[in-house]
Each structure stands twice: as C-alpha cells, then as structure tokens.
Amino acid sequence: MDNVAIVVDDLRAAVAFFTELGMELEGEAQVEGVWADRTVGLDGVRSEIAMMRTPDGHGKLELTRYRAPEASAPEPHDPPPNTLGLHRVMFAVDDIDDTVARLRAHGAELLGEVARYEDVFRLCYLRGPAGIIVALAEQIG
Known part of the structure; x- marks a missing residue:
C-alpha cells in the first residue's frame, strides 16, 4: 500500500493535527488537469495535497483539500464508528x-x-x- 487519502476542509489544520501525532510533511502539491479529472472521475478537479509520512517512512497519509468541485459532507455529518467503509x-x-x-x-x-x-x-x-x-x-x- 502506498497511502491513504483523507479529504479535509482545512489543509493547514489537518497538517498540524497529524504533525502533532508525529507524522512529517513530505511534500505539498497542486493537483489539476485532465489527468486528475480522469483519475478521480470528476470534472474540473482543482485540489491541493499535503503528503504526510510516518517517522519510520513506511506509512503515508495524503491530505487533500478540493477547491473544485467542492467537497461534500458525509451523511450523517459525523458517522459513528460502525459505519460501513473506511472509517x-x-x-x-x-x-x-x-x-x-x-x-x-x-x-x-x-x-x-x-x-x-x-x-x-x-x-x-x-x-x-x-x-x-x-x-x-x-x-x-
């Protein structure tokens, strides 16, 4: 496995949170263009990402903030721990x-x-x- 992505609404706050857990910021990038649209199946993708790495270098989190299309909130807003899917x-x-x-x-x-x-x-x-x-x-x- 290469990484797990988490879509966030405040990239700076998310980076600070996971830095507090001991992760290290590996890099940041802007993501947009036809290749991004085709990869994720959305039109007009514009996002910024921060790649966080565990201290041992074996695990990564990709924190993603979508500028377009705007991210949608899950229903219910804060799903309980027994919700199906990655949680x-x-x-x-x-x-x-x-x-x-x-x-x-x-x-x-x-x-x-x-x-x-x-x-x-x-x-x-x-x-x-x-x-x-x-x-x-x-x-x-």
Missing part, C-alpha cells in the same frame, strides 16, 4: 494521555474514553480533522 486510522503512541491532550488543542474529541485491553494496550477513538476517526494505541504489556 478510522490507528496510530501507535508512546503516551496516550499526553497524545490525547496535545490533539485536543487541535480540536480532537474523544468518542468514548481511554480504555484498557487486558494488560496489553490502552486504546481510544478520537474525532479528528473533517470528522474522521483517529484511533490511538499505547502498548503497555
């Missing part, structure tokens, strides 16, 4: 409490609470940029 991205973190606190400063909201799975993990789901669900896992055992 969350999980990150391994060293300190889940610190990470949650730092992400709250970027607008993240816990969906439930930080829970313990046996003596192996502490886990939580947060609502992040564009309403996506970001899961965090801290290995404790």
